[in-house]
Amino acid sequence: MNQIAEKVAAVSPSLTLAITAQAAKLKKEGIDVCSFGAGEPDMDTPDFIKEAAVKALAEGKTKYTAAEGLFELREAIATKLMVDNNLEYTPQQITVNCGAKHSCYNAILAVCDPGDEVIIPAPYWTSYPEMVRLAGGEPVIVETSQKNGWKLTAENFEEAMTPRTKMLILNSPGNPTGSLYSRAELEKIAEIAAAEDIVILSDEIYEKLIYNESEHISIASLSKEIQALTIVVNGFSKPYSMTGWRIGYTAAPKALAEAMNNIQSHTTSAPTTFAQWGALAALTGDQQVVSDMRDEFDVRRNYMLDRFSKISNVSVVEPQGAFYFLVNIERMGLKSMNFAEKLLSRQQVAVVPGLAFGADHTVRFSYACGLDVIKTGLDRFEQFCLAH
Ligand SMILES: *Cc1c(COP(=O)(O)O)cnc(C)c1O
Numbered sequence: 001m002n003q004i005a006e007k008v009a010a011v012s013p014s015l016t017l018a019i020t021a022q023a024a025k026l027k028k029e030g031i032d033v034c035s036f037g038a039g040e041p042d043m044d045t046p047d048f049i050k051e052a053a054v055k056a057l058a059e060g061k062t063k064y065t066a067a068e069g070l071f072e073l074r075e076a077i078a079t080k081l082m083v084d085n086n087l088e089y090t091p092q093q094i095t096v097n098c099g100a101k102h103s104c105y106n107a108i109l110a111v112c113d114p115g116d117e118v119i120i121p122a123p124y125w126t127s128y129p130e131m132v133r134l135a136g137g138e139p140v141i142v143e144t145s146q147k148n149g150w151k152l153t154a155e156n157f158e159e160a161m162t163p164r165t166k167m168l169i170l171n172s173p174g175n176p177t178g179s180l181y182s183r184a185e186l187e188k189i190a191e192i193a194a195a196e197d198i199v200i201l202s203d204e205i206y207e208k209l210i211y212n213e214s215e216h217i218s219i220a221s222l223s224k225e226i227q228a229l230t231i232v233v234n235g236f237s238k239p240y241s242m243t244g245w246r247i248g249y250t251a252a253p254k255a256l257a258e259a260m261n262n263i264q265s266h267t268t269s270a271p272t273t274f275a276q277w278g279a280l281a282a283l284t285g286d287q288q289v290v291s292d293m294r295d296e297f298d299v300r301r302n303y304m305l306d307r308f309s310k311i312s313n314v315s316v317v318e319p320q321g322a323f324y325f326l327v328n329i330e331r332m333g334l335k336s337m338n339f340a341e342k343l344l345s346r347q348q349v350a351v352v353p354g355l356a357f358g359a360d361h362t363v364r365f366s367y368a369c370g371l372d373v374i375k376t377g378l379d380r381f382e383q384f385c386l387a388h
Pocket of ligand 1: 099175237246
């Protein structure tokens with residue numbers, strides 16, 4: 001008897017693990033590795049947020065909350081969505097989850113029947129296709145071009161559609177691309193989704209980390225019609241450097257919100273109570289901490305953009321958001337795993353191979369690391385590219 005379910009056997013293990021393990025081994029041997037692998041901000045969680053969670057613990061807020069999360073937090077999230085995103089939701093339409101990754105999974109589970117197709121633009125966040133497979137759905141990967149800023153066009157979207165298409169996953173600002181969709185681009189995509197009744201999962205976790213005076217638009221805010229088709233995903237990990245707290249949320253049409261609450265009530269009961277109190281403090285406290293973090297990322301981004309533009313044989317699109325550069329290595333003639341392995345062994349620089357994002361001609365550099373590491377790391381990267 002096959003003990004492992006087929007849909008689980010179909011899920012690939014994390015491709016990034018090999019490089020990460022190798023980098024860790026070198027570090028342990030005392031070798032100075034410049035790591036651009038981080039997928040989380042390198043700053044500490046702001047003190048006022050920690051203090052709120054400590055206070056909640058001291059006050060005995062240590063029991064279950066409602067499955068859908070603390071009412072006060074859902075109220076604050078509804079206010080945030082109105083103020084920041086011009087989106088009207090009642091607290092009943094908000095579900096607090098154990099991280100935005102969990103939010104995405106709940107959304108996919110709530111929407112996908114076996115055989116349903118989910119359109120995922122590549123390069124994509126590594127977990128989307130695997131989540132779709134776990135839910136019994138079929139990921140349909142759609143290539144985007146560097147020329148178009150690694151963004152899905154309306155034409156790409158239309159071409160990928162079949163009668164089985166149930167959902168589109170959009171991630172703006174994007175990981176690993178740093179791309180940000182404009183209002184005009186979203187309008188075209190929304191028009192097609194509305195005409196065909198396609199649900200949109202809009203992952204907006206990097207909303208607060210955008211540069212160059214760009215504007216983040218939530219696709220759900222374009223019209224009531226598109227809001228009725230959209231599940232907005234957002235969370236606390238990236239804007240407040242709270243990755244270990246595991247708090248994210250969805251905002252959705254009522255029936256979908258109820259379906260996701262049902263899933264959650266039978267799987268996790270609710271997210272951690274005192275972490276939710278910390279999240280409430282994050283949303284209602286002084287937002288200066290968020291713009292300070294953004295400014296720090298922007299200094300690193302500008303430095304790296306300048307350096308990458310001077311290195312031959314590689315190219316980048318200027319990232320408008322998040323904290324990653326997706327570097328095109330096509331001209332180096334190596335696949336991404338091989339490239340990352342050689343870069344690590346020869347120059348002790350760790351990056352994430354693009355294969356993990358469905359883009360084998362790229363590698364991802366995170367700038368969630370200090371400027372000193374970035375400077376040394378890019379000196380070495382330049383050497384590597386020159387020697388090649
Ligand atoms: C980091 C990340 C998330 C969610 O992170 P959580 O820690 O689960 O809140 C979601 N989407 C993308 C694209 C991410 O990079």
